[in-house]
Structures are given as structure tokens and as C-alpha cells.
Amino acid sequence: MSLWELANPKRFMGWTAPVLPWAFGGAALCLFVGLVWGFFLTPDDFRQGSTVKIIYLHVPSALMAINTWFMMLVASLIWLVRRHHVSALAAKAAAPVGIVMTLIALFTGAIWGQPMWGTYWAWDPRLTSFLILFLFYLGYVALWAAIEDADTAADLTSVLCLVGSVFAILSRYAVNFWNQGLHQGASLSLDKEENVSDVFWQPLVICIAGFVLLFVALVLLRTRTEIRARRMKALMARAARA
């Protein structure tokens, strides 16, 4: 059996049904443990006070905002190359999740920015590129919504996603060029010394795991909904013909 067979809509509905409660449960558990640990059991930062705790929402949501677009890119490629309908529907299902993640990252960042930088918003490269990412998400969702024929919509949005990715990356580096940043560098990285102290690091990783699981659960749930909607439409079309 190849991996691709799991993308057959019927098989997909079959294996996602038992996975879904586990994903939601795992997300709830991780988020509960991570947030309680982070909010109540870690010390305040000596310079930032308790505002540092926004990190437990800000970093995971920002991470997922970018990863969601990346997942949409991969799903679009799979649709264009292998024409798996589930793949196109998964990309469609992921976009609103990505929008919400981007908004969470922007809002928690604004709330964090006010006490730390003295402003809710600055035209900092990282902040600006997130705003641009948000616009890309909006365009993608709007294009899905505007086209009636499902296959045409999947094709066009996939091409838009590919071209958009290139321009999103371009914009990311173009804004670096245009203004100096207030934002700190990476919070977590594998190849250099940890930027975030160990005390904050452990609950943060649990929170990130929670956000990843939540994303998986939401995308699976929404994809299942899309598949059911597609089936319903097919049944109604058949009934109308009969």
C-alpha cells in the first residue's frame, strides 16, 4: 500500500475519524499543561516582568501562521501534480486557520509591544511581513470563495499559492531592506545557543506542540467537512437530475 492511498476520500474519512479525538485531546492537554505551567509556574523575567508570558501564545501562533502557508503550498503542489481532491480541499480548509493564527500573532504581538517598545505597532520588518502574509491569506480565501466550479477554483488557487509564496518570501526580505527592526531574532533555534532561558523554554515547547496538534485537528475536521459538503452537492445534483 502506498501513502497516496490514504488520500482517497473514503479512506481519508476512515482513518481521520479515530485520529480526530486524539488530536483534539492532545492539543487540549498540551495547551493546558503548557499554558498553566507557563503562566503560573515560571518566574517573571527580570526586565520584562510578567509580560514575558505572552510568549506562550505569540511564538506558537506565529510559527503556525507561517507553517500553515507552507502546508498549503505543499498541498497545492500535490493537487497540481497528482490531482488528489483531498489535497486541494485540505489547502482550502487550512487557509482560515492560518488567518486566525496570523491574527493571534499580530494581536498578542501588539499587546506585548505596548509595554516593551512603547507602541502597539511599528513598521518593523517582521511585523510588516506578517501583515503582508495576512493580505496573502485574504486574497487566497477570496479567490476560493469567488469561483463556482470546484476544480477550477482548486487549480487557480493552487497557482496563486505557488506564485504568492515566491512573492511572500520576496516581500519578507524586501522589508528588511526598507526599515530597521525592533523585533528580536529567533526565539528558538537548533543550531545556536538558546535565546530563551530554559525556564521559559520547556513550557514554550509544550505550547508549540499544543498549537501544532490543534492545527492538525482543525484542518482534519475542516477537510472532513469539505468532503461531506462535496458529497452532499453531488447527491443533490443526482437527485435534481432524477
Place this chain on the structure above:
Amino acid sequence: MKALIARDLRLAVRAGGGFGLGLAFFLIVVVLVPFGVGPEREVLARIAPGILWVASLLAALLSLDRIFALDFEDGSLALLATAPLPAEGVALAKAIAHWITTGLPLTLAAPFLGFLLHLPTPAYGLMLLTLLLGTPALSMIGTFGAALTVGLRRGGLLLSLLVLPLYVPTLIFGAEAVRRGVDGLSPVAPLMLLAAITAACVALLPFATATVLRINLR
């Protein structure tokens, strides 16, 4: 391909408003800005490069939905698809025609409008140069957006939502080059990046546009 460009240009001239509308829009935006921000010379001179770039971007956007819409409605796009010219060639020809009818006039008009905004003297040449380098990218990206929305009845608003985020890098490098020139810094780096974007758009986007056109004509 030459015939297609010539045909589009003739249509733009004879149908009226091809050259004129974009330019008039450009002029109006530039005239409105001083009403909004006040007539102080220093303020206007400071923001002039950005205003000229944003205004030319919007003016280019204005005529995008006409690139394919009319041809789609009367069926000539379907004819073009069956013609010996590949769809990539059609995309490129359409973008070139769009650039000649909007990008080029905007570029030539920008210095005169810069006069209205008290654009600093060293910036005139740069303004002309950046627009000359940047507007082909705007036309090419816009043609891609127009191809995406060609089958839609109310594609105009959607088109701007899709195309404007794609314009961000071009705008940043274009305006940055002029700003650096005004501040006495070297504008070479942003100019080269701007040229790179245009070259990449002209080289690669016709393929994406052609793919999209084929999907829409299916």
C-alpha cells in the same frame, strides 16, 4: 505576437480611454494628496517619491481588468488559445500592450507630476529610471492577476486584493531607490534588485499566466 500587440494597442486607442484614463487617474491622485496632507513644501518633497510610486501602481491597477475581460466575453480569447501562438506568448503580448498603454505613459508623466509635488531635483532622473524598470513588472504581475479573475463576473475588486500584495516588493525597491537618491545615498542596490524583479517577472510569470489562462478556458 507583434500582430496581437498591435491589435491591442489599436483597440486601446480607438475604444477611447486606453491611454488617457490611467494618466488622468494618476494626475487626480497626485493632485488630491496636497489637499489631504497640506501644501507645505518640505512635507510634499519628503513624500513625493512614495506618492508617485503608489499612484502609478494604482493607475496601473485600474486598467488591468480590461486586459482579458473583453476578449473573454466576445470569444476572441478562445480563438487566441487555438491560434499557433502559445498561451505564454499571448500572456507576454498582453502584458507588453498593457505596459505600452499604461506603464510607459505613467513613467513619462511622473517627472511632470513630481514638479507639482516639489520633488527634489536629484530625484527626477531616478524617478524616471525606477518607473521605467519597475512598471514592466507591474504589468506582468497584473496580467497574471487578470488571467486569474478572467472568468468572474465581479472580478475587479478581487483582482486588486490579489494583485496589490504581489506589488509589495516592486514598490519597496522602487520607492527606496528614489528615497536613497534624495538622501544622497547610493541607489544602486535597490535599483539592481528592482531590475532583478522585473527580469524574473517577465521571464517566469508568462508561464504561470498561461497555465491560469488554460484552466480558465477549459
